[in-house]
Amino acid sequence: MAEPSVFHKDGRRLFIIDGEPRVADEDLAKDLQMARKRSIRWNLIDANRDGLMMLGSIFQIDPQARQLLRHDPDGVVQPPFDKAVAERLLELLKIEGLIDPSKRGEKPKINFLNAEQAKFLIVMSGMPKGRDLLVDLIRLEKAWRDGTLQPAGPAVPPPPVASAALPPPAPPQRVTGISHDGVVYELEDGVLHVIDESLYRTAGFDPRRMRALFSDLSGVGPVPVSASVEGALLLSLRHVELVVGVMRRDFGSPPGVGVNSIVATLRDHGAGYLQVVAGTIIDPVGPDGVSRQYAAGRAGGPKVLAKPPVPFLRGDDRRLRIRFSVLAMAFGMFERSLAEEVRFHRAGLPGEVFERLEVQHGVDLAAFYLDEVQAKVLGDLLGLDASGVVDRLFVDQVELEVDNHRKRMEDLAELEAREDGVLSNPTITQTLADLKEKVLALSSLQDDLPRLSCAIAEIGGRAVPEGGYWRRLGRALWGR
Known part of the structure; x- marks a missing residue:
């Protein structure tokens, strides 16, 4: 594969990859004036991938793995190209400003589209600038094919961030003992960890059984020592998932509901949705940079309970x-x-x-x-x-809700009809009347029960008299 290069003309640029001019997805999003450049990958490329594949292969650079891949129209992902080619393209992307090496965290993959694919996305976007951009892109491609488009100047490495004569920066101050929803966390090398004691207390695990698993934790990553709790260890998200899985499988210990909150906190911090500010974990999604949930908890307000999802x-x-x-x-x-x-x-x-x-x-x-x-x-x-x-x-x-309401009304009407049918049955009606009569007869004897008890106590071992009261009692109870 030939060495990648970049061409510039009138504020636009083309990347030459494998001898073919291609447009970077972020450049296309910028020209279309999309609010967020990276959203083109979700809103246009992923949504129209089948149509794009009909127009040729898509090249994709992965800055994390430092690999250049090719997605063919038949759905096959070709093996990575030579490492030197990927390194050259990454160097060009840094110089062109598409990759910022100073920013930490995961760097997104960048797609390179051929001219037909770029035109297809411009049409599918429906953006106001689409028509002018389509004309400019056609002229830019023609200039490259006619040989009137000159490559960019020699690559100049970016200037060093700081002079080598300056002393190294002081290590950042470490924040320990971060309490969040009753669980203690710590930051270690920018990664959020949970203290092992908080994990087994929240999950309801036996600490002795959990300690027996610690020899296996190093297999998924280093296990630092806590700086806020003496003798405690710090567990990352992968450690927690391993402990919960083994405890559930080998020891039959289902985790408590708080484990879900711990896993979600560690996962959201790793994804950048949660931040640690002044020793406090916050969710910066509100208009003032602080979420309503965190503001309510800080003010002592009610907490939101977890509920099952509904459409x-x-x-x-x-x-x-x-x-x-x-x-x-x-x-x-x-x-x-x-x-x-x-x-x-x-x-x-x-x-x-x-x-x-x-x-x-x-x-x-x-x-x-x-x-x-x-x-x-x-x-x-x-x-x-x-x-x-x-x-x-x-x-x-709305139609589904109306149908459900109509069905419930029909079921209610059917139940009422059944009830009317039961009550109109003469046999059942006579049986209910007989039962009601016997209940009334038994109720009338309630006042006579104390006197009956006294009469039985006075009779003792004598024969029971046959007349009057006893005869009425027998007829009421046994019908004779």
Whole structure:
């Protein structure tokens, strides 16, 4: 494979990979003026992958694995190209500013599209700038094929961040003993860990049995020593998953409900949804950078209880709302991608977005529910023709609720008819009347029971008299 290169013209650029000009997905999103450049991978590329594959292969660079892959139209992912080719392309991406080496954390994969695929996405996006961009892209490709487009100048490595003469920066101050929902966590090399004692107390595990597993924990990663609790160990997300799985399988110990919260906290921190600020774990999703749940807990307010997920719900205002996962399926998006878009556009949606904690697959997560107007506005902000899709979803749900109500009314009418039929049966009516008469007869004898007891005590071993009172009692009890 030839060495990758980049060409520039009039503020636009082409990457030459395997001898063919290609456009980076983020450049295409920028030219289309999308609100978030990386959302092009979820909203356009993943949603239209079948159509793109009909127009050729897609090259994809993975900065984490430092590999260059090719996705062929038949669905086969070819083995990575030569490492030198991938390193050269990564160097170009750093110089061009598509990869920022100073930022920590996971770096997303970048897709490179050929000219036909780029034109297809421009048409499918329906963005206002699509027509002008399509014309510019056709002219840019023609200039490259005619040989009038010159490659960019020699690659210049980025300047060093700091001079070698300066002393190394001081290590960051370590925050220990982070308490969150009754569980103690610690940061170790930027990774959130839970203290082992908090884990077995929350999960209800026997500490002696749990300690017997510690020799196996090093197999999934190092086990640091706690700096806030003497003699305690720090467990990462992989450690917790291993302990919970082994305790459930080998010792028959089902974990307590708090384990779901621990797993969700460790997972969300690793994904960047939770942050540690001043020794406190917060969820920066609110307009002021602090979530409502954290603000309520900080002020001593009520906590939100975990509830099972439902496709639709109605609040106190009786307004119908749809769950974000159902809306993501209708939009052809991933659940997490739509959740990120809701967080990003939350301030621009009309009214209050309903949010609650739910249990899904054994893990607590925050779920969004949008009403009909909010769903349509979100679709418009994402560049989707969402009006018809949203109308159909809400109309189908209303019709389903009407059908369920009609069925319940029919069942109620059937039960009432059965009750009328039972009461109109002469045999059953006579039996009920006889039972009622006997109950009244027994009730009339209630006042005579104390006197009867006294009479029996006075009679003792004598014969029971045959007349009057005893005869009436026998007729009432035995019908004779």
